Amino acid sequence: MSAAPAAPRPASADADGLELLLVPPRSRPAWRLVPARVVAMCVVELQKLRHDRTELYTRAIQPALWLLIFGETFTRINVIPTGGIPYRDYLAPGIIAQSTMFIAIFYGIHIIWERDSGVLTKLLVTPTPRAALVAGKAFAAGVKAIIQAVVVVLIAALLGVSLSPNPARLLGVLAAVLLGSAFFSCLSMTIAGIVRTRDRLMGIGQAITMPLFFASNALYPTASMPGWLQAISSINPLTYEVNALRGLLLDLPARLPLDFAVLLVAAALGITAASALLGRLSR
Amino acid sequence: MNEEHSQEDAVTVTGLRYAFDRTGTAVDGLDLTVRSGEVFGLLGPNGAGKTTAIRCVTTLLPVPAGMVRVFGHDVTTDRMAVRRLLGYVPQQLSADGGLTGRENVALFARVFDVPRRERADRVAQALQAVGLAEAADRMASTYSGGMVRRLELAQALVSAPRLLILDEPTIGLDPIARTGVWDHIMAIRAASGMTVLVTTHYMDEADQYCDRVALMHQGRVRALGTPRGLTDDLRARLGGDATPTLEDVFRDVAGSGLDDQGKGGEFRDVRRTRRTASRVG
Ligand SMILES: Nc1ncnc2c1ncn2[C@@H]1O[C@H](COP(=O)(O)OP(=O)(O)O)[C@@H](O)[C@H]1O
């Protein structure tokens, strides 16, 4: 069945159907390692999602409820100063950012599961620098988040939110979601490296998601917050992600270069911190 | 080039020490040389320090004192080169139950930079080599313990390692599955000539499959030689006509401390293996 490729045939007679296993693969140049590992991790994430889609469906419920109930109600009450756009529209980018952050912030649980099950150990003995492994995991979390973002965008469109149909802007949306999730999943992996058990990570994850959500402009503009909350919001990467998403999806004036710069720096810092702590999980 | 490599020792460990924060010294001045092409068995009861030593060789743990080389590469300064030469099957059963067998192996082909054009063939050959071709597209969560072990073997072999490191490859398996795992290891080794470093506490397996063995106890090597040589030596020393087993050699070198050592190592091993088993399937 397997066609023999043009590799040098080994001398051994026992090698029938094993010939490829006798030749080690050539190593890639160092600069190609990170992208190659990112692809490998993303492929695994997609394969898992293909085998088990329940997560995809259950994760669509919460954002749908936010948009449907919270969004519709507050659109009627009309108390949040949105600068003239319907609150439902204003809220949609916030919910995209929030629901993808939730996915990313619990991603460290996968790392702990992989460590407990020995899968991580084996990956650490492959020619994969720690930072490449963490970047791979961060973008794998991003892949999940992007799928979630697409689902929420579709729900929002069904609910009548007027989203920009410009493909370049939609690509920008995916980039912002990817970077935001890379940061939050690295935050999660960093915490995983510190606490090292699933239960503690769950607890911390539960404790920080709501504060991150409320101390951002996902639900209401920063301007209507008290001063101390504004200060927190201005160092919360979620705020910049929401800003970017709002600007891109609703065609509003935005500070995209600033937003993307903050998201990039946050993701890079996250990868650095998580890679530094990853070794603690292999002890 | 090949001749030059085959002269070089596969693993050299000198004066390796490792202590855990919580449990203290696990490896206490280990000296070891694994020659290229041999099947070398590191034997010892649970808690002897085998896994800890292996984890230093595989770059998973730092080398706080002593020196470890793999085919001449220092494991602390030349990690990536060492990892490219290694195939590693850890003590714990560890395949990803959320993927098929084939996907599990393909992941390792990817992270060892197997080019795309030969990836599918190479993965198929690795699965074929461990007798999992039929079951390759089933979810790994449906595999038996023996199948998971063979899947892990395929993951380790897909990169054509020059050194295959197996930590208790047959722990927790039934006798038939144990033989199955060993048969595949020996067949692939016969074809590839790779070096095998294996730990086990099953003395019968070591006797049957290893070219040389080191008996490890409380973090140190207490005896070293071929299984035959070690038992012959003991017989010569004891006189009498009964043929001693490797286990007898072990009792001889370890003395009376054998039954009450372990510091909970045994309990932890069993628990870990069980936990994975229930997770994987
Ligand atoms: N992660 C760990 N943390 C603390 N102590 C450990 C750890 N792993 C092993 N030990 C201790 O180190 C000693 C050697 O263990 P190990 O290397 O697993 O032995 P073996 O593999 O021969 O059974 C034991 O006393 C064990 O309890």
Ligand SMILES: [Mg+2]
């Ligand atoms: Mg062990």
